[in-house]
Amino acid sequence: MGTLVSTIAGPFWATPYLVYKKVFRKPIFNYYLTYFYFAIIGIATYFLVNLACSSIIIDSWLNLIISSIVCIIVPNIIYILIFRNTDEFKYLLNIIKSFILKIVNKFKKIKYIKQEYLNKIIKGN
Numbered sequence: 001m002g003t004l005v006s007t008i009a010g011p012f013w014a015t016p017y018l019v020y021k022k023v024f025r026k027p028i029f030n031y032y033l034t035y036f037y038f039a040i041i042g043i044a045t046y047f048l049v050n051l052a053c054s055s056i057i058i059d060s061w062l063n064l065i066i067s068s069i070v071c072i073i074v075p076n077i078i079y080i081l082i083f084r085n086t087d088e089f090k091y092l093l094n095i096i097k098s099f100i101l102k103i104v105n106k107f108k109k110i111k112y113i114k115q116e117y118l119n120k121i122i123k124g125n
Contacts, residue, residue: 041082045075 016031052074056067083089 043080045078048078049074 017037018026020026020028020031049071052070053067056063056070058064059069080089
């Protein structure tokens with residue numbers, strides 16, 4: 001509780017002011033407008049997920065798992081629908097794609113090395 005109060009009292013107001021005024025040379029109003037927009041999206045997402053999960057009665061492990069899946073999937077779908085056309089989302093998506101591609105290529109390479117090793121064993125080299 002003390003951390004929350006001290007953050008709201010100081011850095012929450014001072015840091016954006018210094019960065020926007022001194023570094024970006026833009027009005028601080030843009031920052032708070034964007035911050036308010038994201039807060040509204042977060043609050044609306046919370047209420048939608050809460051509404052979806054409140055209809056699930058958790059009386060078994062299966063219902064707990066279903067509720068967990070809803071809590072993971074619904075907010076992500078909402079955020080994807082809202083942010084899919086932003087430059088930041090496209091940038092993040094490219095990072096994820098390249099990461100997945102690296103993993104897939106690594107497994108292909110491992111599979112190829114195993115196949116080469118098996119071929120050498122079969123040939124007797």
